[in-house]
Amino acid sequence: MKPFFHNSLKRKLIWQLLLFQVVLLFLFILALVAFLVRVDLGGVLIDAEVAETAARAIMRDEHGQLKLGETEELKALRRKNPAFWFVAQSEHGEIIQVGDIPPVYQTMAKHLDRVSFADIRDMVPPHSYSAVIRKTIGPAGEFTVLGEGRLFSLTFVVLFLSNLLMIPILTILVIITIVAIPWIITRAFSGLAVVAGQAEEIDIDRRGNRLPDSNVPAEVRPLVHAVNGALQRLDAGYERHQRFILDAAHELRTPIAILQTRVETLPAGAFRTRLLADTGRIAALAEQLLDLQRLDRNKTSFTCVDLAVICKRVAADLAPLAISSGYELSVESGETSVLVMGDAGALERAVINLVQNAIEYGGQQGNITLRVERDGIIEVFDEGTGIPHNEREKVFEPFYRLHPRDHGAGLGLNLVKEIVSRHGGHITIVDGISSGACFRITIPLVSP
Incomplete structure (x- = not known):
């Protein structure tokens, strides 16, 4: 999964949704606890420890009679509550009792064969008559036990159980949120990738x-x-x-x-x-x-043109101007043709602008050379002062002039760049053979 950025919509949705789920789950648990406590009319439960401990302590002697064994559980129960009581009835009607049975339960103790489960609590604190009835199995068999019930808080139980329940629920919610939100966002915003791609074009x-x-x-x-x-x-x-x-x-x-x-x-x-x-x-x-x-x-389709022919024609047309300005103008081209797809008139204007630029800024002396190479390259270089490296990209901007007081409006080189780019090529300025500026045009050749 990609890392979330500071302003990521996925990150915001995940954290906000998780926070909302946690708060909602917490409020639900609180409402559930409040409801259970209120329904319980007192908020307490009865612990059946006495009945279960008693059943496990009832044993039989060598004659098969019931007796109470001093188990460790029973000893611990006596230490906590020396006055505890219970009465137990076996499935065969045998009865064994310990302690003083409260009068309210003496009659019920005689009919344990009719009851298998009960939680009994009086309404008046300190709830000294609370009791439980449980049917449980011990070493001496199955017994129905009526015994003292120990009260404990319902709130603690509900909170404990709710926390245990909230942990897996929250874990599931976190996993679902982390997996589902990015998937939903990515699928919903898939169309934006198409929009962004077209915007870049x-x-x-x-x-x-x-x-x-x-x-x-x-x-x-x-x-x-x-x-x-x-x-x-x-x-x-x-x-x-x-x-x-x-x-x-x-x-x-x-x-x-x-x-x-x-x-x-x-x-x-x-x-x-x-x-x-x-x-x-x-x-x-x-x-x-x-x-x-x-x-x-211009919407006309390109035709096959020869760069060597274009350069020779430009040299012939501008030779008088170059000579009158103090230059020698020459063309270096092989006998083979250099064919490209393009607009002959536009390419000729581009070469004319480069030669005129060399005449204007070449120092009024030396050579101006047009060179055509087989791989679709035209070079126009002079022997002037050249163009500084930090200015070589700026001179192609419209209305930019290397020297503010120069003649011209600064559109010639921009026009050359536009013509070359519309032909799928590019123009750069490189160092000349000795000094001066060298403009290099590269245009894709005709596919064989």
């Missing part, structure tokens, strides 16, 4: 899922409904947020294009070059926002 990429309530306890169902309502509101808010970004990005494209056209008409010079760079970054930001929305809404 809900994330930003799998919206619209709701928790089932068909196999959960009625007490937990309102909580499931509340969670489903919260998920519905979150989905609606996320959709509104996405629509706003998409609409804003679309609306920005037209004024950005107009601005770029007007800047291009300015006289050549440093001011014009700077304005063109700034408008280019604004245009790139709008395109990145649109790319994020396309990824989220």
Whole structure:
């Protein structure tokens, strides 16, 4: 059995139910004792020790006559009560008596053949006329004995017997509770395991899922409904947020294009070059926002694409920009194809963002290399200052910039991560060959 935790429902139910059972059993015993004592009208019982001791002390002599033997029990009885009395009648009508029989019992002593059992007690304390009649067997045969009855408390007897009875009952209750409660709880809450499993699968990429309530306890169902309502509101808010970004990005494209056209008409010079760079970054930001929305809404099935072809095409497109920025751009790829299932346009945008990031932060000198390996790995590395180890996970967060005053909005690497994850792969930052940053994309290959 698993250990109970501090807030375990099983533990609370077991201890509370056990406490309730113990208290209820204790109150029942008290009520039973009170009832028996009240019914007994005095709360005492009569001990038949005298009658039984007398029967075991009656013997026969060598002539077959009855006599009283001095047994150890009889001696002990004499020491406790020297004035004890009894009269015994055998099954053959023989009578033997000891002590002074009270007058009220002398007539009854003559008719013991008609009585086999009786408890007699007078109503007035100190109950000096209490007596018992018992039919018992001794060494001399079977006798009906009328003798003095010793009183003792009924309350003590009932308490003693009730305690003896309560121990096995309580033991059974404890065993049943410890075994039954976990089994009942586990069976009743089995549906919650399904709910928890489906809740773990809900994330930003799998919206619209709701928790089932068909196999959960009625007490937990309102909580499931509340969670489903919260998920519905979150989905609606996320959709509104996405629509706003998409609409804003679309609306920005037209004024950005107009601005770029007007800047291009300015006289050549440093001011014009700077304005063109700034408008280019604004245009790139709008395109990145649109790319994020396309990824989220793209429902087309993947096709077989060649990573080597994609990297060569990106290198050809960005080579002029890299050379004008002071870099040498090269591609390292074998003659064999590296085939994966994916969206060629999305993967190309991911590689473009990595190369543009290397151009932006590579130190304006050295080499930028694209390497494609057979096991579905693309590496883009430069010879710049690199990225500190404690920043390598943060740079993939949206709107995070390594240096606060850097150009750009911090969406490029986040876009790359989203594209790679939607293709079932992952992206990491490793140390470059000499210095600089090395971004490594790994995407599953096409199954043979």
